[in-house]
Amino acid sequence: MKNCIxxxxxxxxxxxxxxxxxxxxxxxxxxxxxxxYGSINGVTGIxxxxxxxxxxxxxxxxxxxxxxxxTPAMYLGxxxxxxxxxxxxxxxxxxxxxxxxxxxxxxxxxxxxxxxxDTVLKLSDYAKSIGSSVKIIGIPKTIDNDLCGTDHTPGFxxxxxxxxxxxxxxxxxxxxxxVKSVTIVEIMGRDAGWLTAASALARNEYSNAPHLIYLxxxxxxxxxxxSDVKKLLETQNSVVVAVSEGIRDKDGNYxxxxxxxxxxxxxxxxxxxxxxxxxxxxDRIGVKVRSVEINILQRCAAxxxxxxxxxxxxxxxQKALSLAVEGTSGVMVMLKRLSNNPYSVSTDYMDIHDAAxxxxxxxxxxxxxxxxxxxxxxxxxxxPLIVGEPTVTYKNGLPEYLSVEHLFAT
Amino acid sequence: MKNCIxxxxxxxxxxxxxxxxxxxxxxxxxxxxxxxYGSINGVTGIxxxxxxxxxxxxxxxxxxxxxxxxTPAMYLGxxxxxxxxxxxxxxxxxxxxxxxxxxxxxxxxxxxxxxxxDTVLKLSDYAKSIGSSVKIIGIPKTIDNDLCGTDHTPGFxxxxxxxxxxxxxxxxxxxxxxVKSVTIVEIMGRDAGWLTAASALARNEYSNAPHLIYLxxxxxxxxxxxSDVKKLLETQNSVVVAVSEGIRDKDGNYxxxxxxxxxxxxxxxxxxxxxxxxxxxxDRIGVKVRSVEINILQRCAAxxxxxxxxxxxxxxxQKALSLAVEGTSGVMVMLKRLSNNPYSVSTDYMDIHDAAxxxxxxxxxxxxxxxxxxxxxxxxxxxPLIVGEPTVTYKNGLPEYLSVEHLFAT
Numbered sequence: 164m165k166n167c168i169x170x171x172x173x174x175x176x177x178x179x180x181x182x183x184x185x186x187x188x189x190x191x192x193x194x195x196x197x198x199x200y201g202s203i204n205g206v207t208g209i210x211x212x213x214x215x216x217x218x219x220x221x222x223x224x225x226x227x228x229x230x231x232x233x234t235p236a237m238y239l240g241x242x243x244x245x246x247x248x249x250x251x252x253x254x255x256x257x258x259x260x261x262x263x264x265x266x267x268x269x270x271x272x273x274x275x276x277x278x279x280x281d282t283v284l285k286l287s288d289y290a291k292s293i294g295s296s297v298k299i300i301g302i303p304k305t306i307d308n309d310l311c312g313t314d315h316t317p318g319f320x321x322x323x324x325x326x327x328x329x330x331x332x333x334x335x336x337x338x339x340x341x342v343k344s345v346t347i348v349e350i351m352g353r354d355a356g357w358l359t360a361a362s363a364l365a366r367n368e369y370s371n372a373p374h375l376i377y378l379x380x381x382x383x384x385x386x387x388x389x390s391d392v393k394k395l396l397e398t399q400n401s402v403v404v405a406v407s408e409g410i411r412d413k414d415g416n417y418x419x420x421x422x423x424x425x426x427x428x429x430x431x432x433x434x435x436x437x438x439x440x441x442x443x444x445x446d447r448i449g450v451k452v453r454s455v456e457i458n459i460l461q462r463c464a465a466x467x468x469x470x471x472x473x474x475x476x477x478x479x480x481q482k483a484l485s486l487a488v489e490g491t492s493g494v495m496v497m498l499k500r501l502s503n504n505p506y507s508v509s510t511d512y513m514d515i516h517d518a519a520x521x522x523x524x525x526x527x528x529x530x531x532x533x534x535x536x537x538x539x540x541x542x543x544x545x546x547p548l549i550v551g552e553p554t555v556t557y558k559n560g561l562p563e564y565l566s567v568e569h570l571f572a573t
Numbered sequence: 574m575k576n577c578i579x580x581x582x583x584x585x586x587x588x589x590x591x592x593x594x595x596x597x598x599x600x601x602x603x604x605x606x607x608x609x610y611g612s613i614n615g616v617t618g619i620x621x622x623x624x625x626x627x628x629x630x631x632x633x634x635x636x637x638x639x640x641x642x643x644t645p646a647m648y649l650g651x652x653x654x655x656x657x658x659x660x661x662x663x664x665x666x667x668x669x670x671x672x673x674x675x676x677x678x679x680x681x682x683x684x685x686x687x688x689x690x691d692t693v694l695k696l697s698d699y700a701k702s703i704g705s706s707v708k709i710i711g712i713p714k715t716i717d718n719d720l721c722g723t724d725h726t727p728g729f730x731x732x733x734x735x736x737x738x739x740x741x742x743x744x745x746x747x748x749x750x751x752v753k754s755v756t757i758v759e760i761m762g763r764d765a766g767w768l769t770a771a772s773a774l775a776r777n778e779y780s781n782a783p784h785l786i787y788l789x790x791x792x793x794x795x796x797x798x799x800s801d802v803k804k805l806l807e808t809q810n811s812v813v814v815a816v817s818e819g820i821r822d823k824d825g826n827y828x829x830x831x832x833x834x835x836x837x838x839x840x841x842x843x844x845x846x847x848x849x850x851x852x853x854x855x856d857r858i859g860v861k862v863r864s865v866e867i868n869i870l871q872r873c874a875a876x877x878x879x880x881x882x883x884x885x886x887x888x889x890x891q892k893a894l895s896l897a898v899e900g901t902s903g904v905m906v907m908l909k910r911l912s913n914n915p916y917s918v919s920t921d922y923m924d925i926h927d928a929a930x931x932x933x934x935x936x937x938x939x940x941x942x943x944x945x946x947x948x949x950x951x952x953x954x955x956x957p958l959i960v961g962e963p964t965v966t967y968k969n970g971l972p973e974y975l976s977v978e979h980l981f982a983t
Contacts, residue, residue, distance in 0.1 A: 175746050204751045236745040243750070328971055329870055335646040336585050336873040338980045340653070341614050364969075369976035399981065458865045460739055463746040466877060469970060549970035559774075560879060560959035561738050566779035570748045571809065 164267040166198045167487065168214070172205035172244075172275035172282070175236035176318025177465040178476035179304045180565075182274045183239065184232040185480020186302075187221060191228075195488050200266060203570065205242030206273070206282055209262045210255075215239065215569055227565070232473055233553050234564040235465035241275075246282045249289050256289050263297050270298040270487035274480075276305040276316075277520065280495055284515045287493030298487045301495035301515055302479050306462045309355035311521040312513045313497035317479060318462070320472030320548035323361030325461045326350055327549060330365035330405065333455060334372035337401040344451040345392055345444045346403045348373065349437030351461055353409045356380050356525045358461070360537045361545055362405035372403035379409035380525045381534040383418050388440070389447050391535050396450065408436050466562045470551025475508060482510035506547035574677040576608045577897065578624070582615035582654075582685035582692070585646035586728025587875040588886040589714045590975075592684045593649065594642040595890020596712075597631060601638075605898050610676060613980065615652030616683070616692055619672045620665075625649065625979055637975070642883055643963050644974040645875035651685075656692045659699050666699050673707050680708040680897035684890075686715035686726075687930065690905055694925045697903030708897045711905035711925055712889050716872045719765035721931040722923045723907035727889060728872070730882030730958035733771030735871045736760055737959060740775035740815065743865060744782035747811040754861040755802055755812045755854045758783065759847030761871055763819045766790050766935045768871070770947045771955055772815035782813035789819035790935045791944040793828050798850070799857050801945050806860065818846050876972045880961025885918060892920035916957035 169186055171179055183201075190196050201215040202208035221227050231238060249256050263271070273283050283301035290297050303310045306322035330348060337346045350359040356378025363376060375391050377383055395402045410418045419435035437454035444452040479496045486494060495518040501507045529541040556563045579596055581589055593611075600606050611625040612618035631637050641648060659666050673681070683693050693711035700707050713720045716732035740758060747756045760769040766788025775782060785801050787793055805812045820828045829845035847864035854862040889906045896904060905928040911917045939951040966973045 175749055204749075207751075234745070235742050237749045240751065241749040324970055328876060329874070331971055331974070332645050332870060332873045332875060335644070335875075335974065335977060336869050338977050339585055339614075339647045339651040341617075341650065341980075341982075364971065367971070369978045453869075455868045456866065458868065459746050459863075460742060460865075460870075463742045464739070465742060465745075466738060471970075546969065551970065552967055557962055559956065560734055560881075560961065561741055561774065561777070564741070564745065567745060567748050568779045570751075572751075 164197050165195070165269045166200060166267050167196045167270040167272065168200040168202050168209070168266065168268050169217070169239065169272040169274065170202035170205045170208060171237040171239045172241050172273065172279040173305065174276065175241065175462050176304050176306050177235045177321040177463060177468045178317040178472045179274055180234050180238045181232045181473040181476035182302045182304060182317060182480040184228045185477035186272055186484050187217060187228050188477065189481040189484040191221070193484070193488065195484070196269065201239040204240040205244060206246065206259070207242045207244050209259050212262065230563070230565045232477060233465055233468065233555050235463040238565060238567060240570045245278065246285050248285065259286065260293065260295060260297070268297060270300065272300050272302055272483050274302040274304055276303065277310060277522065280310070280515060280518050281520055283495065287515060290492065298490065298492040300483045300486055300492065301518070302483050303495055303497070304476065306358060307352055307355050308357035309522045309524070310518065311523045312495065312518045314500040314508065315498060315548060317472055317476030319357060320469040320475070322358055322461050323364065323545060324469040324549035325464050325467050326358055326361050326457060327364035328467060329457055330362045330373055330403070331367070331370065334365065334370050334403055337372070337403055341400060342451055343396050344401050345448065346401065347437045347440045347444070347452070347454040348403065348405050349408055349454060349456045350405060351457070352379065352407045354379055354522055354524065356407050359405055359407040360525060360541055363537050363542060364545055364549060373405035374402050375404045375535045376537055377404070377406045377410050377535060378525055378530060379407045379411060380527065381530055382413040383410040384413070385443060387534070389443065392444065392448060396448070404440065406436050406440060410436050465564065466555050468553050469549045470553045471548060473553050478510050482512070486512055503543055503547065574607050575605070575679045576610060576677050577606045577680040577682065578610040578612050578619070578676065578678050579627070579649065579682040579684065580612035580615050580618060581647040581649045582651050582683065582689040583715065584686065585651065585872050586714050586716050587645045587731040587873060587878045588727040588882050589684055590644050590648045591642045591883040591886035592712045592714060592727060592890040594638045595887035596682055596894050597627060597638055598887065599891040599894040601631070603894070603898065605894070606679065611649040614650040615654060616656065616669070617652045617654050619669050622672065640973070640975045642887060643875055643878065643965050645873040648975060648977060650980045655688065656695050658695065669696065670703065670705060670707070678707060680710065682710050682712055682893050684712040684714055686713065687720060687932065690720070690925060690928050691930055693905065697925060700902065708900065708902035710893045710896055710902065711928070712893050713905055713907070714886065716768060717762055717765050718767035719932045719934070720928065721933045722905065722928045724910040724918065725908060725958060727882055727886030729767060730879040730885070732768055732871050733774065733955060734879040734959035735874050735877050736768055736771050736867060737774035738877060739867055740772045740783055740813070741777070741780065744775065744780050744813055747813055751810060752861055753806050753810055755814065755858065757814045757816060757847045757850045757854070757862070757864040759816055759818055759864060759866045761867070762789065762817045764789055764932055764934065766817050769815050769817040770935060770951055773947050773952060774955055774959060783815035784812050785814045785945045786947055787814070787816045787820050787945060788935055788940060789817045789821060790937065791940055792823040793820040794823070795853060797944070799853065802854065802858060806858070814850065816846050816850060820846050875974065876965050878963050879959045880963045881958060883963050888920050892922070896922055913953055913957065
């Protein structure tokens with residue numbers, strides 16, 4: 164018997180289940196693994212043997228893989244668990260590798276973001292250190308697009324499409340009144356401005372919204388912002404501003420009204436850049452102003468996914484399985500862009516040591532000199548990623564997704 | 574020459590342009606009017622002769638009517654203008670009726686909400702008083718569904734679909750972590766809870782979210798809320814709460830953190846019910862909590878419109894034109910539900926005096942006795958309204974809508 168187990172971790176995206184679908188689809192072709200297990204709630208499912216037999220799901224649920232591809236968030240659930248180092252906690256590693264032995268696990272696939280790649284690094288190093296042949300392979304996803312090495316990260320394209328479509332629809336909403344108004348749209352992205360940059364894709368032949376874009380990679384200056392907005396209001400009624408939740412002033416202080424606590428990985432929890440700018444416009448410009456927080460739907464609105472994104476996410480899952488078959492371990496799958504016109508990518512992989520715990524920010528030269536827009540290079544990079552619409556079926560007027568009842572045990 | 578003019582007013586919906594399309598399509602059949610004009614920014618476009626020749630648009634823009642049907646917000650722009658009574662301001666009425674004479678206007682169609690129907694009432698009464706033969710006809714729309722007389726209001730079904738789909742996708746997002754958590758989703762609806770009630774449509778075979786629903790029609794009791802949430806947390810990890818922005822305590826005080834000013838019609842501007850409940854959960858229950866404000870996309874996310882809604886909105890426009898042809902004035906078009914199974918409606922009309930300035934709230938008997946859910950009668954009423962998906966074309970990954978450049982003049 165040769166089995167494998169897959170887990171998912173980190174924040175949701177609409178494309179993470181497509182990577183899971185990719186592993187499954189590839190095995191349907193090769194039949195390399197006898198049984199594919201899913202670990203519920205990331206690596207923590209392994210500790211409690213809370214697992215799902217995915218091979219059975221494929222057999223029992225008609226169209227399982229196709230539906231999985233378009234189902235948002237994590238079919239296997241997630242965790243926010245930081246694996247300790249083996250020196251600090253050998254027990255945990257013993258537990259994991261005993262599980263692997265018991266279930267005849269040949270390969271472990273971990274689909275996740277930066278923090279999950281840290282787990283892949285630790286587990287693969289540990290496997291090597293004990294002479295285990297279990298392959299440990301990372302499959303990246305993040306709406307933030309801040310993973311190093313890969314051209315872009317699955318999950319980003321769909322979030323970018325959601326952000327751009329929302330910006331376009333919000334722009335239509337703002338154009339209806341013949342009064343001076345400012346609309347601030349706050350977009351996710353703690354340290355990396357990729358998703359906020361993607362708002363620029365909303366621009367078309369008739370609408371130039373967002374008219375201003377501020378990323379966390381550039382120090383935010385309140386006076387410049389006020390002057391940017393005032394200048395635009397001289398010649399147009401509606402000014403739409405896209406702003407990252409993570410904008411900071413030159414001293415590194417967040418531009419926000421609130422900010423409470425940190426998550427398990429020490430990241431500061433943010434909210435309020437939009438509200439803060441709304442207050443600034445009200446005080447210093449005095450026109451009609453509204454702030455809109457593009458909420459968690461930017462990471463879970465699967466009905467508006469990018470087909471390019473889902474397809475690439477699936478390709479990553481397929482590549483991961485083929486790497487396992489070849490005996491590769493301690494790597495992260497990645498995407499290489501071969502060409503922009505026509506757009507094409509291939510999958511590849513890199514040593515997990517070169518991938519984990521590094522953050523990819525927007526390059527300075529892709530931000531306009533004034534710091535209030537992105538450049539044409541950025542647009543060339545972004546454009547292909549949101550193209551295409553997946554086939555989402557609707558039932559009674561709502562998208563049909565896979566049941567996630569197996570996550571409900573308390 | 575016999576011409577007509579159409580205007581739109583009030584807040585945007587994704588279905589209001591479908592009513593405009595309905596008038597146009599009906600005239601393409603009957604050719605009753607020689608030229609159809611659009612007044613830019615509601616009735617105020619008439620004052621400044623800021624008008625658009627819609628008949629020319631149909632001729633010059635291929636597929637104009639089809640694209641118009643799915644374009645969000647108002648193609649003709651909006652206004653927040655309260656027409657004075659003729660006794661207070663005869664000049665304004667003179668201006669409007671001089672315009673009608675100059676442009677040989679036979680009929681004026683006003684597509685809008687409660688406040689717009691007030692304008693229809695005043696103009697039609699005035700027309701009668703001066704013996705003018707100009708027909709004044711109201712075509713209702715509002716995402717709030719709070720207009721009296723009609724079974725439901727175009728714009729509501731699409732907003733309801735957006736709210737329900739968002740709730741479902743947010744539910745998927747909340748199910749991934751095996752920790753106790755509460756997610757508060759704040760939904761538009763100042764006085765009427767129809768849209769918040771529609772969140773219940775998100776429930777399906779595997780997901781019962783939203784688990785609690787609070788409407789403004791029932792006094793909100795903080796202790797009951799806390800106890801409702803605590804009870805659910807005993808048996809499930811994730812509790813999703815749908816709450817109207819307009820919830821009030823038994824003394825009529827809004828449950829909100831902020832509340833600033835009033836609009837031109839004296840309505841209090843609200844925000845923060847979701848944030849307020851988030852704080853209450855954090856303080857009194859102490860579990861992970863997040864609030865999500867379903868933002869203005871609930872009224873402008875045309876890519877997720879209800880086809881039933883758009884079709885009915887169009888039918889209303891068609892009916893309005895046929896009423897004008899018959900010489901009817903001082904009326905509001907309405908929808909009559911003929912049957913639930915199979916669902917069918919017909920268009921009708923009512924005297925504008927019976928329609929304007931009245932608000933239709935959710936009937937008490939459609940709210941659960943505990944005040945934290947809606948009843949099966951409500952579900953039967955809601956279900957058909959979100960059914961069907963319009964054909965939205967995409968270009969470069971984004972929905973293709975009509976240009977609204979004609980609204981940009983400053």
